[in-house]
Amino acid sequence: MKNIYLIGMPSSGKSTLGKRLARELMYFFVDTDRMIIREEGRTIPEIFSQSGEVYFREAEARVLRSIRPGGSQVIATGGGMPCFHDNMAYIKATGVSIFLDVSPEAILARMQVHAQEYPADATDRPLYNPYDDELLGTLRQKYDDRIDIYRQADITITGDATVQAVLDRLGDWL
Ligand SMILES: Nc1ncnc2c1ncn2[C@@H]1O[C@H](COP(=O)(O)OP(=O)(O)O)[C@@H](O)[C@H]1O
Numbered sequence: 368m369k370n371i372y373l374i375g376m377p378s379s380g381k382s383t384l385g386k387r388l389a390r391e392l393m394y395f396f397v398d399t400d401r402m403i404i405r406e407e408g409r410t411i412p413e414i415f416s417q418s419g420e421v422y423f424r425e426a427e428a429r430v431l432r433s434i435r436p437g438g439s440q441v442i443a444t445g446g447g448m449p450c451f452h453d454n455m456a457y458i459k460a461t462g463v464s465i466f467l468d469v470s471p472e473a474i475l476a477r478m479q480v481h482a483q484e485y486p487a488d489a490t491d492r493p494l495y496n497p498y499d500d501e502l503l504g505t506l507r508q509k510y511d512d513r514i515d516i517y518r519q520a521d522i523t524i525t526g527d528a529t530v531q532a533v534l535d536r537l538g539d540w541l
Pocket residue numbers: 375376377378379380381382383384443477481527528
């Protein structure tokens with residue numbers, strides 16, 4: 368069966384929803400950030416600080432192409448992945464893509480709530496600091512930069528996506 372890719376901004380719910388969707392469909396679940404962490408033996412903040420973003424984007428492109436097409440997998444991508452190294456074209460050629468379209472304002476709220484509940488996770492995303500007063504501006508800029516790529520997805524789900532809503536929209540795509 369076709370692979371299913373979840374794309375969208377950080378904290379749009381790709382990893383959380385992806386796991387639930389995979390369980391529901393009895394597909395495998397993979398998270399490209401986790402694949403990179405395993406391959407590198409380092410955390411994402413460590414990769415960014417020691418090797419830089421360019422290196423991270425190359426690792427993303429490599430792990431994406433290492434996933435078997437047609438392998439009945441739900442793939443949670445990193446927020447920036449579709450926007451580098453022709454990854455969106457590759458995603459479109461090898462599976463069904465779903466864009467979780469969550470506004471920068473809603474993302475900000477999620478990140479801040481998450482940082483309050485789990486302070487240890489606050490540094491997990493090197494490009495987004497939940498305590499930064501400029502975070503909303505950063506998120507708006509990233510959203511504007513990425514939206515033309517994200518919109519190329521086969522399916523767009525706006526706002527809080529439920530597994531059922533995704534299953535309904537997937538319909539004939541599988
Ligand atoms: N639909 C949702 N509504 C509110 N919070 C959510 C939702 N989906 C995910 N979250 C929360 O947002 C945070 C990041 O979710 P995650 O699935 O890791 O996003 P992504 O993989 O897109 O970065 C987590 O704290 C998660 O609980």
